Amino acid sequence: MRPHGEHWRAPYACDPARSRGRLFPEEASPTRSEYQRDRDRIIHSGAFRRLKHKTQVFVYHEGDHYRTRLTHTIEVSQIARAIARSLGLDEDLAEALALSHDLGHTPFGHTGEDALDACMAACGGFDHNAQALRIVTRLERRYAAYDGLNLTWETLEGLVKHNGPLLDAQGRPFGRYAERGVPGAILEYDAVHDLGLATYASAEAQVAALADDIAYDAHDIDDGLRAELFDLADLKRVPFLAELLGDIERRYPGLERHRTIHELIRRVITRFVEDVTIESERRLAALAPADADAVRRADGPVIAFSPAFMEADKSIKGFLYPNMYRAPRVMQVRAEADRVVRELFGRFCAEPDLMPEEWHRGLAGADEGRRARRVADYIAGMTDRYALSEHRRLFDATPELR
Structure with a gap:
């Protein structure tokens, strides 16, 4: 691993000066690289701001200290930058991909996505990855010259393919x-x-995907302990976590619970980051890619956990x-x-005029598929509290979600 703080660019890193560009060509910025501009456009988007009030696992009003999509996204970004720097990758591209990876998520976490997918079964389904692409290429309307954010090819590629090839x-x-x-x-x-x-996708996109896994493992443990869904003793059923807790107990006997939890989460993140860096360096050395395209053409991912940490990741998720x-x-x-979500979908499909004018405009005479997709776009963009507010407006009884 490279020393902390040392900046360098590996030959297999994406070079913003050699970007494949944007769908709508733009003049270069005199002060920012192409990937910095992408990162900034994502941060200033409406979809990014709405992540503040979208559920990670618990609904927004269960407590101020539980993760939301926004806090999770920031944590993924920090981990992605750390790994990218160690591997000589473009940190700005890795950050842009980390910041955008959850833009397509619905209110109420994966529950909302599953519900919308079921509602859209006859019209192509719903997929949060595809929805993120729709947001950054169509649904964000901030610029005079085009719809979307007009991100670089590398950011769009990574957004769509960070988990691997689609074909x-x-x-x-x-x-x-x-x-x-x-x-x-x-x-x-x-x-x-x-x-x-x-x-x-690029190594930077692969880094963002692994950073997401690391953040999930660490912070869902933290939130689950905070919610008292399980306790520290329960975590000892996972060998990897039992080892870390044993180390904490030996170093700090009698340490209070909340400090023990923080020490555990720190160690989970550190150990996974160190492992993915070492394993990725090994894979990159074996492949010896001359450029970023050589990473794309590889037979498998170049950013990965070692077999031991793949098993640790699997065991943590198996516990959670x-x-x-x-x-x-x-x-x-x-439930x-x-x-x-299902009731909102059904009502808006039956009566599109109940949506704001900008959302029902042009739907008169539209076929079922087009109408359903517009409704799905509208609901997917809602925060948890706005979805509940809309449900109260349209229905006599709305659950408290507590």
Whole structure:
């Protein structure tokens, strides 16, 4: 690993001076690189600000200290920058991708996404990755010359492909899209601005994806402990966490609970960041990519956990799934949130005029698919509290989600 604070650019890093550009060409900035401009456009977008009031796991009013989509996104960004710097990658691109990776999420976390996906089953479904692309290429309307944010090719590519290729070499849907197919929004945009859906994304995009996993593992443990869904003793069923807790107990016997939790979370993040850096350096050395495109053409990801830490990641998620994401208290809230989204969708599809004028404009005579997609766009952009407010406006009874 490179010494802390040492800046360098690896040959396989994305170089903003050699960006493939934007769909709508623009003059270069005299003060910022192309990826810095992308990062800044994302931060100043309406979709980014709304992350403040979108659920991570718990709904927004359960407490000020639980993660929201915004705090989670900031934490992912910090981890991504740290890994990118260690590997000689472009930190600004890694940060832009970390900041944008959750823009397409609905209110009420994955519950909202699942509900919208079910509502849209007959019209192409709903996918938060595809929705993020729609936001940054169509739905944000801030500029006089175009819709969207007009981000660079590298940022759009990373946004769509950070978890790997979407198509195989024969052009068939691949990976998570193998069964259902690649979302139409992605294919439509790719037809006018080829994102290379059959290759891996840049190393910077792969860093952002792993940073997301690290942040989830660490901070969902923290939030689950804070919510008393499980306790520190329960975490010892996960060997990786038991080892870290044992080290804390030996170094600081009798340490109070809240300091123990912070020490644990620090160690989880540090150990995973160090592992992904070392494993990625090993993979990059073996591949010896001459440039960023060589990373894209590789047979597998170059940014990854070691086998031991893949198992640690799997075991943490295996613990959190039943003990947090499927805990009875959380499942009760999820069921009520699901009802809110489904009822809003049905009402707006039946009566589009109930949406603000800018959202129902032009829907007179529209077919079912176009109307449903507009409604899905509107609901997906809602914060938790706005969705509840809209539900109270339209229905006699709205759940408290507590």
